[in-house]
Structures are given as C-alpha cells and as structure tokens.
Amino acid sequence: MKKHTSCDMQSCLMCQLALKEWKPAIDAHKKNFKAKKGEQIITEGEPVHGVYFVTSGNVKVHKKWGDKELILRFANQGKIFGHRGLGSKSSVYPISATALEETTICFIDLEFFMATLKVNHDLAFNLMMFYADELQESEKRMRNLALMSVKSRLAVALLNLKAQFGVDVNGSIDVDMSRQDLAAYSGATYETVFRTMNDIMQENLITLNGKRICIVNEEGLTHLTSE
Numbered sequence: 001m002k003k004h005t006s007c008d009m010q011s012c013l014m015c016q017l018a019l020k021e022w023k024p025a026i027d028a029h030k031k032n033f034k035a036k037k038g039e040q041i042i043t044e045g046e047p048v049h050g051v052y053f054v055t056s057g058n059v060k061v062h063k064k065w066g067d068k069e070l071i072l073r074f075a076n077q078g079k080i081f082g083h084r085g086l087g088s089k090s091s092v093y094p095i096s097a098t099a100l101e102e103t104t105i106c107f108i109d110l111e112f113f114m115a116t117l118k119v120n121h122d123l124a125f126n127l128m129m130f131y132a133d134e135l136q137e138s139e140k141r142m143r144n145l146a147l148m149s150v151k152s153r154l155a156v157a158l159l160n161l162k163a164q165f166g167v168d169v170n171g172s173i174d175v176d177m178s179r180q181d182l183a184a185y186s187g188a189t190y191e192t193v194f195r196t197m198n199d200i201m202q203e204n205l206i207t208l209n210g211k212r213i214c215i216v217n218e219e220g221l222t223h224l225t226s227e
Contacts, residue, residue, distance in 0.1 A: 016078075031109075050110045053079070054079050059075040059079075060184075062098065065187070081097050144187075150188045154188070179197075
C-alpha cells in the first residue's frame with residue numbers, strides 16, 4: 001500500500017457526523033494510503049484491525065461463494081467498508097475488499113473507532129441505520145439468488161450500479177467494471193452473464209460503449225426484475 005496524506009476531513013460518513021471537537025482526534029489517528037487497481041485491502045478470515053473509508057475511487061466488497069466469488073456491494077467516495085468485522089463476537093473479517101481502480105483510503109484502527117462511536121451519538125445512530133439497511137439488502141440478495149433467473153439478477157445488478165454511480169457524459173453507467181466482476185455481482189458465471197448480456201442487447205435494453213454499459217430502456221430492464 002502506498003502512503004498518501006490527502007484527506008479533506010469532511011467527505012466520509014465519520015467526518016460528516018462526528019462532533020467538531022472530535023475532529024482533531026480523528027486527524028491524529030487516521031492513516032491515509034493509496035491502493036493500486038486490483039490490490040486486496042482486506043482478506044476474508046484475517047483478524048479485524050479497523051475500518052476503512054473511501055476518499056476517492058472504488059472498492060468491491062466480496063466473499064467466497066462455493067468455488068466462486070460473490071460481490072456483495074461496492075464502496076465508492078465517502079463509503080465505509082470493513083465494518084462487517086465489528087461486534088463483540090467477531091475476531092475476523094467475514095469479507096474481502098479489493099480496489100477496482102487506484103483508490104485513496106482512510107484507515108481507522110478498531111480501538112479508536114469504537115471510542116468514536118461512544119462519543120459521537122449521531123455517527124453511532126447513522127451507522128446503526130446503515131447496518132439495518134444493509135441487512136435488508138443482504139436478505140433481498142439471498143432471495144434473489146434463490147428465486148430469480150440470471151437475466152433478472154443481471155437487470156437488478158445494472159439498475160443498482162446506475163443508482164450508485166450515476167451516468168457519464170455519454171449516458172453510460174459511470175464505472176469501469178470487468179465482465180467477471182459483473183458476473184460476481186450478479187451471482188452467476190462469466191459465460192452465463194456473457195450470453196445474457198447479448199440477449200439483453202438484442203432486446204434493445206442496453207448498449208455497450210467500450211467497457212461501459214448504457215441502459216437505453218430502463219422501463220424494460222425494470223420489467224425483467226419482476227419476471
């Protein structure tokens with residue numbers, strides 16, 4: 001990991017919600033660094049040592065799923081990851097995290113982060129609500145994996161990516177993602193997602209612009225999610 005000191009002390013969830021008087025303590029304890037594209041920041045099963053916030057860039061949060069990889073979510077600017085390792089009974093991270101592009105990250109060690117939660121009640125409350133939302137999404141995800149076709153799951157994945165990352169000047173989803181990662185996010189094999197992408201393109205629901213995907217018929221893609 002390449003050390004990097006750039007941090008505006010206001011972009012991430014912690015800095016936005018922490019008391020003004022607590023920010024000097026955050027500034028003293030935070031450790032900023034840059035992760036290269038493809039660099040693994042957290043490895044599933046390693047001891048918990050703290051939490052991370054994305055200053056810029058994009059991180060995939062993933063875990064082993066049989067002999068495959070399942071991407072649970074993406075963390076971009078301001079988002080937290082590594083928090084799934086928190087808890088009185090937790091001792092290891094249940095997930096891995098890997099930079100999808102060069103990413104600037106802020107690391108907060110576990111002891112200081114727990115002290116921060118005890119002092120900053122707004123942060124603790126918002127983190128609790130974040131956990132609740134994430135649990136609902138996880139339950140929905142497991143249901144989709146069990147009941148939805150690959151085509152429907154791919155449609156859900158594309159709509160979620162557009163909602164999180166928005167679109168670029170060309171109207172494409174504003175994130176560069178490999179087809180392998182899209183397959184892992186959809187809970188399917190690369191080959192199946194490749195074939196399904198071609199089917200959706202033939203139905204004029206999406207187009208490709210280099211590595212990026214443009215949703216040209218959002219209503220039609222949304223309809224697939226209810227099939």
